[in-house]
Amino acid sequence: MHGTRILEEADRLMTVCNSCRYCEGLCAVFPAMEMRRAFSDGDLNYLANLCHSCGACYTDCQFSPPHEFNVNVPRTLAVARAESYAAYAWPRAFSGAFARNGLVISLVAALSVAAFIFGFAALHDRQVLFGVHTGPGAFYKLMPHNAMAALFGAAFLYAIVALVMGVRAFWRDIGEPVGMKTDMAALLQAIRDAGELRYLDGGGVGCFNEDDRPTDRRRLYHHLTFYGFALCFASTCVATLYHYLLARQAPYPWWDIPVVLGTLGGIGLLIGPIGLLAERWKRDPVLVDEARYGMDVAFIVMLFLTSLTGMALLLLRETAAMGPLLALHLGVVFSLFVTMPYGKFVHGIYRFAALVRYAMERKAMAHV
C-alpha cells in the first residue's frame, strides 16, 4: 500500500515495466527500476524525480493507451513528481503553494513589484524617481546598496535554507542517510548528466513532444534557459565582488564583465523561456500533468520577466524610465527568489539529487 493514489499507479506501472524492460536503453529511470523488485514510496518518488519527461517510453510502449494495460509512465511520474514537491516543501505550512502555484506565484510577484514601486515612491520625491541618473552608483540613488544587498541576501538565504531542507526530506525519503557521503565521482557524473540533459534525448533521437516525431527543441530551449540563468547569476556574483572587493559601483559600462555576462544570459533567458512555453503549449496532453499547467507556466514566465525587465533596465538606464524599471526588475527578482522553494524551480534540485543517487547506485551495482 502506498501513501497516495498516484504512487499506487506508479507502482502498478513499474511492475508492468519491470517485467518488460524494453525501455531500459532510453533513460535512467528503467535501469534504476531494474535494480528493484518492489517499490516503496521513496523508490517511486526517486524514479519520478529521475524522469526527465522525454516521452520516448510512451511512444515506444506497446501497452500505452488505448491498450488495456494503460501504461503512461511520463504522465504518471509527472504527477507523482509534482506531489513530491509539495510533500518535501519547507516549512510544511507552505506546501499548499504547489496546489495553486500559478496563482500564488503571480500574487507574490505582483505584491513584490508593488512593494518596490510604492517603496521607491514613498521614499523619494518625483524628481528622484523619474530623474535621470548616470554614472557609478546611479541605482543606489533609488535604493542604497547596503539595503539592496541586505534584502536580496536575506531572500536568497531564505530560499537556500528552504531548498536544503527540501532536499534533506527528499534524500531521506528515497532511503539515503542524511549527510550525503562525499562521493565525488557520483557528483561529477550527476553534474555532467544534468549539464547536458542527457536523459532528455529519448535515448538518442530527441524527446517526444507534440507527436511521434522526436525533436531536440526542448533540450535546446532548456539549455538556453538554464545557461542563461546561470550567466545572469554569474553576472550578479561578479558585480558583488566588484562592489565589495574593488569598490566599483554599478552600473558598469556595456563591455564590462557583469554587463556582458548579464546580456548574454539575458538573451538566453528571453529566447529559452519563450521556446519552452511554445513547446509546453504544443505538447501532447496525454504526456502532461495538466493540473500543474500553472506551475510550469508561472516559473517560465517569471524567468522570462526577470530577463525582460533586466534587459529593459540595461537599455533604458540612462533615461527617466530607470527608476520605475529598477523597481519592476527588483520586484520580479525578489519574488523569483522567495518563491524558488515553492515552484517549478525545485525540479532542477530534486532531479539533480536523483541523478547523484543514480550515479551512486550504478557504481554500487557495477561492484556487485
Add this chain to the structure above:
Amino acid sequence: MADLKKKFDVLVIGGGNAALCAAISARRAGASVLVLEGAPKFYRGGNTRHTRNMRCAHDAATDILTGPYTEDEFWDDLLRLTGGQTDEELAKFMIAESKDILNWIVEQGVRWQPSLGGTLSLGRTNSFFLGGGRAMLNALYLTAEKLGVEIAYDAEVTDLQIEDGMFLSATLKQPIDGASEIRASALVAAAGGFEANIEWLKEYWGDAADNFLIRGTPYNRGSILKMLLDKGVQEIGDPTQCHAVAIDARAPKFDGGIITRHDSVVFGIVVNKHAQRFYDEGEDIWPKRYAIWGRLVAVQPDQIAYIIFDSTVVTSFMPTLFPPIAGATLAELAGKLGLEPTALEKTVADFNAAVRPGTFDHTILDDCRTEGLTPPKTHWARKIETPPYLAYPVRPGITFTYLGTRVNRQARMVMKDGKPSANMFAAGEIMAGNVLGKGYAAGIGMTIGSVFGRVAGREAAKNARN
C-alpha cells in the same frame, strides 16, 4: 493521402517489420508504394509490436554484440531447432543476407542496444532494438513516410483479384477516399499468420483452441494468407505448428505481449489440473526449452497448468506482471488454485523424496536431479519445502503460426503448379514456414521479416518496372 484510384507500382498488404522493410526497399528502388495496414494506427505492425530483437549472423563482436555468430553456427542452430524441416537453400540465403541487415536496418532509422536485463544469454547472437519492437516500428514508419510511401490504416482487405498467378487488385472493406479497389503492378503480402483466428485454429486443435491466449493483436487473422492459398498459391508449413509459450493464465485474451510469459519453470515443478506432473521441467536451460511449454500445456486437460515453487527461488527469475498465488501450506495453495489438496501434497512429497543432493547452478546443466520419478526432473531439482508455497497458473500463449505461402529466393510466391507468380511476393510470418518448419529461436521471426521484406520490396519494384 495520394489518389488511391491510381495504379501503384507496389502494393504492400500488412504493416509490420516485413511489410515496412518491403515498402522502404521498394520505394528506395524507385517504385510508388502503398501500404494497407488492416489495424488501427495504434495497433499497427502486428507481432512486431511485441518483439525486441533480431538474430543476425556476424563475424565479429560489435558495439552491442559480445562475440561472433557465424553463418555456419546460425545454420547449425536452425537445422537443430527445426529438426531439418527447413528449405536449405532459402535458409542459407536468409542467413547470408542477415549479415547486411544489421547495417541496413540502422540506415532505416532503427537503433540497436545491448541485450536487455534478464536476457544475457542472447547477448552474442541477438541484436536488441533500443526501446523495443514498437520503437523499431515507429522508426520504420517515419522513414517510410519521409520517403513518400503512402500508408493507410484500418484498411482491411476482403478480396484479392488474381488471374493465373497474377495479382490485379485488392478490395477494401471500407473505401478510403472513395477508392475501394486498389490496383498495383506488384503485390507484397506481409500480413502475418492466423494466430488470432480462433475458428481457424480450431480446425487443427479442436475446442482446446478456445483456451489459447493470443500474445499479439486480434488483427492477425490470416485472411490474406487464406485468400492466397484459395487462389492457387502453393502452401508450405505444418498448419498445426505454431510458436506457443506458457503464459500467465490471468493474461488478457489478446495482446498481452512479452510481459505475461514465465521463465520460472526450471525453478519448480509444473502440474496439470489433476495436480500431476507431466514433463521434465529441468530438460534444458532457459530460454532454449522455453518454447516447448506452450504446446505441452496445450495438450493438458482444459489447457491449464500450474508452476509450483517455494519462497526460496522467488528472486531467481525476472519479476512478473502478475504476482504468484501464495499459500502458507500446500493444501491452502491447492485450494486457491482449485486443485485437489491431497493430490498436490502427494505430488510434491513424491518429488521431494526423489530429489538427490547436488550443487545448484541455474546457468549450467547442474547435477541437481530426481531419481526414480516419472517424469524425472533432470536438472535444478530442489525440494519444495519452504513456505509460503507459490504458484503461477499458465495457459498456452500463441505467438505465431507456421502455415504459409511457398516462395523462392526472390521472395516470389510459387503457385500450386510450381510456377513462380508473375507479380506476387511474400515476406515475414506469412512465409516463415519456408525456413522455419517447426521449433523456434529468439529473434528469428524478425530476421525472416527483415531479410525477405527487403528482398520482396526490391524484387517487386523491379517487377513493376518491367
